[in-house]
Amino acid sequence: MSATVLQRLASLLPPERLLSQPEQLGAYESDGLTAYRVRPLAIAIPETTDEVIALVRHCHAERLAFVARGSGTSLSGGSLPVAGGIVIALNRLNRILRLDPAARVAVVEAGVVNAQVSLEAAPYGLRYAPDPSSQPICTIGGNVAFNAGGAHCLKYGMTSNHVLGIKAVLATGEVAEWGGVSRENIGPDWCGLFTGSEGLFGIALEITLQLLPKAECFHTVLAGYRTLEQAGDAVSAVIASGLLPGAIEIMDALALQAAQAAVHAEYPPGCEAVLIVELEGPREVVAAERARLDEIIAASRPIEARPARDAEERAAIWKGRKSAFSAVGRLSPDFIVQDGVVPRRRLGEALRRIHQMAAEAGIRCGNVFHAGDGNLHPLILFDGREAGALPRAEALAGRILRMCVEMGGSITGEHGVGVEKRDYLALMFNAEEMDCLKRVRAAFDPLGIANPGKMFPGAESPGPPPGGLHPLEKAGRLSRV
Amino acid sequence: MTPPLQPASLGELTEAVRSAPRVLATGAGTKLRLSAVDAVKISLARLTGVTEYEPSEFTITALAGTPVREIAATLAQRGQFLPFDPLLVEAGATLGGTVASGLSGPGRLRFGGLRDFILGVRFVDGAGRLLRAGGKVVKNAAGFDLPKFFVGSLGRFGVLAEITFKVFPRPASTLTLQLPVAGAEAAAQLIIEASGARWEPAAVDLLTGGKAVCLRLAGPASALLEMSREIFARWPGAALSDTDAETIWSGLREFRWAYADGLLAKVALTPAAWPALERGLGLLDGARAHLSAGGSQAFISLPSAAPSGPLDESLRGLGLVAVTLRGNAPLWLGARPRSKIALAVKEALDPERRFPGLDD
Numbered sequence: 156m157s158a159t160v161l162q163r164l165a166s167l168l169p170p171e172r173l174l175s176q177p178e179q180l181g182a183y184e185s186d187g188l189t190a191y192r193v194r195p196l197a198i199a200i201p202e203t204t205d206e207v208i209a210l211v212r213h214c215h216a217e218r219l220a221f222v223a224r225g226s227g228t229s230l231s232g233g234s235l236p237v238a239g240g241i242v243i244a245l246n247r248l249n250r251i252l253r254l255d256p257a258a259r260v261a262v263v264e265a266g267v268v269n270a271q272v273s274l275e276a277a278p279y280g281l282r283y284a285p286d287p288s289s290q291p292i293c294t295i296g297g298n299v300a301f302n303a304g305g306a307h308c309l310k311y312g313m314t315s316n317h318v319l320g321i322k323a324v325l326a327t328g329e330v331a332e333w334g335g336v337s338r339e340n341i342g343p344d345w346c347g348l349f350t351g352s353e354g355l356f357g358i359a360l361e362i363t364l365q366l367l368p369k370a371e372c373f374h375t376v377l378a379g380y381r382t383l384e385q386a387g388d389a390v391s392a393v394i395a396s397g398l399l400p401g402a403i404e405i406m407d408a409l410a411l412q413a414a415q416a417a418v419h420a421e422y423p424p425g426c427e428a429v430l431i432v433e434l435e436g437p438r439e440v441v442a443a444e445r446a447r448l449d450e451i452i453a454a455s456r457p458i459e460a461r462p463a464r465d466a467e468e469r470a471a472i473w474k475g476r477k478s479a480f481s482a483v484g485r486l487s488p489d490f491i492v493q494d495g496v497v498p499r500r501r502l503g504e505a506l507r508r509i510h511q512m513a514a515e516a517g518i519r520c521g522n523v524f525h526a527g528d529g530n531l532h533p534l535i536l537f538d539g540r541e542a543g544a545l546p547r548a549e550a551l552a553g554r555i556l557r558m559c560v561e562m563g564g565s566i567t568g569e570h571g572v573g574v575e576k577r578d579y580l581a582l583m584f585n586a587e588e589m590d591c592l593k594r595v596r597a598a599f600d601p602l603g604i605a606n607p608g609k610m611f612p613g614a615e616s617p618g619p620p621p622g623g624l625h626p627l628e629k630a631g632r633l634s635r636v
Numbered sequence: 637m638t639p640p641l642q643p644a645s646l647g648e649l650t651e652a653v654r655s656a657p658r659v660l661a662t663g664a665g666t667k668l669r670l671s672a673v674d675a676v677k678i679s680l681a682r683l684t685g686v687t688e689y690e691p692s693e694f695t696i697t698a699l700a701g702t703p704v705r706e707i708a709a710t711l712a713q714r715g716q717f718l719p720f721d722p723l724l725v726e727a728g729a730t731l732g733g734t735v736a737s738g739l740s741g742p743g744r745l746r747f748g749g750l751r752d753f754i755l756g757v758r759f760v761d762g763a764g765r766l767l768r769a770g771g772k773v774v775k776n777a778a779g780f781d782l783p784k785f786f787v788g789s790l791g792r793f794g795v796l797a798e799i800t801f802k803v804f805p806r807p808a809s810t811l812t813l814q815l816p817v818a819g820a821e822a823a824a825q826l827i828i829e830a831s832g833a834r835w836e837p838a839a840v841d842l843l844t845g846g847k848a849v850c851l852r853l854a855g856p857a858s859a860l861l862e863m864s865r866e867i868f869a870r871w872p873g874a875a876l877s878d879t880d881a882e883t884i885w886s887g888l889r890e891f892r893w894a895y896a897d898g899l900l901a902k903v904a905l906t907p908a909a910w911p912a913l914e915r916g917l918g919l920l921d922g923a924r925a926h927l928s929a930g931g932s933q934a935f936i937s938l939p940s941a942a943p944s945g946p947l948d949e950s951l952r953g954l955g956l957v958a959v960t961l962r963g964n965a966p967l968w969l970g971a972r973p974r975s976k977i978a979l980a981v982k983e984a985l986d987p988e989r990r991f992p993g994l995d996d
Contacts, residue, residue: 257828258906281832302777309694309774315781316752331975338932339904340738340788341957342972342994344751347784348981351777371834394692397715397805437834439859496773500692528775529693565776572778583778588767591985592779598980610779 157196157239160219164197164241167209172200183224183242187289188232188575190491190545195222195236202247204264204322204360210243211358212328220604223358225266225294230492231573233301233353237607243358245296251275252361258336259366260319265296265359269303272364281366284311287569288477299359302351304569306402306476309527311367313569315350320363323349325356326600336363348595353571354606356599370401370435374445375469378457379426383407383522386428387503389455390526393432394499396451398444400527401435407506409486409521410479410534417482420475423459430457430526431472479523480534487519487536489545493552494570495559499529508558509533516551530568531559557582572610580610640677646758646766646797652678653795654764659990661795663701663733666724667900667961670737670790673992678795680732686710687798694774694803695755700732700796707731707801717806720744720753721839723889732796737961738788739902741889742839742852745831745930747804751787756800759786762986772800785981788959790967792994793985807854810838812881813864815849815873817842820911823849824931826871827907831930835863842927843884844893846914848873850884888926894937895924899944899963903956903970907931916950923947944969967994 161175174180175197184192201207214221220240227234236242248264251272255261256279261272269290272283286305287293293303298314299321311317320334333345340346349356380386386405393403406414406429414420422429434441434448445462452460463469483490497505506522509531513520521534533555537548556566560582566572572580581589593611597603640662643649653659660675671677680701688697691714698707704718704725711717721741722734735757740749747753756770759782769782786796817823823842826849830840838854851867853860864875876884887893894900905913910927913934917923922939936958938947944965951958951970958969974995982993 256832257908259832279832280834302781304775304777310747312748312752313775313777315784316748325977327976329976331977332973335904336906337904338744339740339749339902339929340751341902341904341959341968342738343789343793343978344738344784344787345977347751347781347787350784351781368832368834368836391692394694397808399805436855437836437859437863439862440836440855443856443859496771496775498690498693498773500690525775529773530775564773565771565778567777568773568775569777576778580778583771584768587765588769588779591761591765591767591769591782594984595780595782595981598984599977 160217161197163217164199164213167213168199168201168206172202174198174200183227183236183244186227186232186234187230188235188573190489190539191232191235191574193236193238195242196239198242198244200244200247204248207243207245207248207358207360208324208330211324211326214241214604215326215328215602218602218604220607222606223296223300223354225297226268226292228289228293229297229301229573230494230570231301231567231575233571233573233609234297235574245294248360254279255336256281260336261364261366263295263362263364265294265362267295269293269295269298276366277369280369282369283317283364284367285314285317288480295362295364296359299350299362300352300354301571302569304530306404306525308525308569309403310399310401315347317365318346318350318362319365321346321349321359322361323357323359326602326605334363338365351571353573353609355596355610357605372436372438372441373469374434374441374448375463375472376432376448376452376460377472378430378452378455378460379423380428380430380457381426383428383506384503385455386430387506387526389430389452390502391500392451392455393448396447398434398448400432402431402433403525403527404431404476405429405524405526406476406479407522409519410483410523413482413486413521414475414479416485418474418478420471426458431476483521483534483536487538489537489539491535491548491552493531493533493535493555494567495531495556495564496568497529497531497559497562497564499526501562502526502529505531505558505562509555512551512554516547518548518551520551525568528568529564553579574609577610577612581612638676640679642679642682644682646683649678649683649795649797650760650764650766653760653990657990658992660992661732661791663730664703664728666727666729667733667737669960669962669965669967673996675992680730683797688772691716695772695800696803697772697798697800698731699798700730702731704729704731704734711803712806715806716803718753718801719747719804720749721889722750724891726886726890731799735787735796735799736789736791740929742841742885742928744932745840746836746838746854751784753802754783754787754799755802757783757786757796758798759794759796761794762988762990766797770800774802790994792991793982794991809855809857809860810881811853811860811864812876812884813851813867813873814876815851815871816847817849820846820914823927824907824910827931835867840930841888844924844926852885888928891935893924893926894935895939898940898942899938899965900961901936901958901969902961903934903936903951903958904932905934905956909954909956910934912954913956916954920946920950938963
């Protein structure tokens with residue numbers, strides 16, 4: 156059967172852009188959630204939006220599951236393939252179609268890399284604000300599908316807040332165009348609904364992004380504290396001051412150790428937590444506010460506070476911070492990057508409980524978080540070669556997510572639900588609400604062919620089994636590392 | 637006509653939705669055209685009050701019938717605000733009506749519009765179920781972003797019951813500069829330059845009549861004064877006193893420049909499209925307009941006796957679309973795109989068509 160499916164697909168793309176050999180499929184079996192692997196039937200590599208439309212219409216006609224993929228950096232398994240389905244790799248749709256400095260917008264194809272947008276906008280004094288840690292490689296299409304965040308969400312919001320227009324091919328084959336170059340919209344906010352839909356509605360082809368004036372001036376302070384609580388208290392003081400920093404980040408001891416090992420970042424000796432606060436804006440504003448921030452930080456009794464003296468020092472601070480996730484790879488063969496949100500005032504309590512839960516489970520767990528918006532990223536270390544290590548790590552991740560919901564927060568701030576958290580979405584929404592979400596999904600994708608198995612619990616694609624092997628694992632069609 | 641239903645609890649609200657084959661929620665009636673359709677009205681007037689406010693979280697939750705004025709006052713006590721300058725606040729606009737109409741004011745330039753500050757909702761769907769979507773924390777990516785979808789959806793997909801917003805600390809001070817301009821081209825050029833400039837202005841609006849741009853800076857007072865000198869060197873003008881500035885901004889927010897009993901419509905555009913729109917409006921008797929939020933929206937008003945057809949044609953010619961907020965005119969003017977998916981989502985949220993459609 157799969158041979159005939161492939162034959163029919165072959166009419167849509169030249170052979171070199173339709174991969175189906177085992178060694179070719181290997182590279183697409185997994186994404187940023189490396190614990191899961193699924194081998195798809197084929198990889199389609201379109202080069203134009205018309206080819207993507209034709210592929211989706213073909214999938215609709217054949218009831219063939221498809222998974223859109225950019226650079227495969229999803230940490231929730233958002234681009235994990237579906238067995239028997241195809242992966243539509245969008246990396247070659249990488250054109251910036253238009254950059255309009257007067258309207259301050261960029262119109263880009265889905266495969267354009269996030270950092271590329273700011274790079275192209277820079278000569279006009281503009282930038283694209285969302286800055287997920289993976290920005291040097293992740294694509295705008297993936298950012299839109301999973302409503303990617305970053306370190307500046309408190310002040311500037313997530314991807315969704317910067318998407319003005321979308322041209323998408325829906326799972327039904329309908330091509331929809333919403334919004335446009337205006338920052339304002341008339342009628343329901345379709346772009347808002349599509350962004351963060353995790354690929355379950357269809358594939359964004361062209362995205363109109365708003366650009367902001369480049370911040371003229373920064374004041375970035377790195378402060379080391381003896382305890383996480385002290386760093387947390389400093390955050391509360393900054394928030395209460397009425398300042399609106401562009402970023403407020405905290406790294407704990409384990410994350411610091413990782414960043415030191417990976418990029419030779421240097422932190423004040425003896426600190427258990429590092430706080431990074433960054434003001435940004437016109438030079439006159441930053442000049443007036445920096446004294447205020449420095450006072451607040453000094454009053455929070457850090458071991459040491461280091462304001463960045465120039466652009467190079469600022470870049471070094473951010474390099475350490477942004478490398479933390481991958482740097483943990485140096486401390487442990489495997490790890491899960493978790494993503495949960497708690498009300499900011501309960502950050503200290505949340506961290507204490509995470510440490511306690513990790514200690515009880517005998518698992519090492521570090522924390523990097525966007526403290527300004529209560530977005531935690533626990534890094535759960537394990538060795539996948541050890542029997543039962545992954546389920547234990549996942550069980551800890553699950554307890555952390557439950558805690559986030561109990562505290563009034565969310566199971567995901569910016570990584571999305573994907574495969575990883577699909578069994579936890581129902582912690583946030585009751586049966587009627589889940590039913591409502593499913594009905595909306597079915598409106599866009601009545602056949603359930605667009606990225607099935609993500610967001611909703613169900614049997615469409617492999618999810619974390621409560622224990623033992625998943626049926627697909629037993630069948631040898633799914634494996635974990 | 638059936639008198640409006642007036643539920644006093646969320647339970648009564650769900651009953652009200654189920655009580656008639658066709659219903660539509662209403663607020664304070666500040667944008668009457670949006671609900672001028674044949675349906676039993678459900679007034680949210682008795683569902684008011686802030687239900688949760690944590691200044692340290694930058695979030696506030698209130699029932700949909702709460703006047704925005706009350707929210708603003710509550711926030712102001714703790715030095716916070718809604719940065720998108722909600723409209724018709726003094727006129728009594730409710731939170732639910734503000735979301736459903738998708739209206740933001742001049743301040744949407746700096747940090748985004750209402751859509752960028754809505755975090756979560758509780759709403760009643762067409763089957764009368766009270767459902768939650770989104771969250772109550774400033775960052776959340778779980779589930780589809782229905783809260784954003786409700787922005788501008790005119791109550792046609794559900795009745796908003798309770799809404800959670802992100803809020804920001806109020807800037808230490810503001811300074812408004814009035815910059816005279818000669819003609820629509822010059823105005824558009826000034827708006828384009830100023831909106832993208834390093835000063836990061838909070839608002840850049842062209843006043844009705846098109847003779848001057850008002851540019852609002854926000855931040856520490858000393859910084860604003862310094863920046864204003866540079867701005868005046870670029871475009872001569874004058875700084876307004878706080879009182880004069882407030883008179884101008886509140887006049888814009890409350891549409892005091894518009895015909896009270898005439899048409900009032902919102903158009904989404906870019907500043908570059910303004911000169912052509914202005915020329916089109918120049919051909920319509922008595923047309924007035926306010927170009928707002930860095931030129932991303934224009935509000936247009938016509939005298940009550942004026943037909944809306946010529947405006948509709950003019951917008952169509954420019955490829956623009958408008959929603960009529962007040963006055964006797966079709967709900968949509970200009971070139972509104974239609975899609976199959978809109979009907980499918982309507983079917984998903986309101987299978988019995990209890991709420992009017994976007995085209996009713």
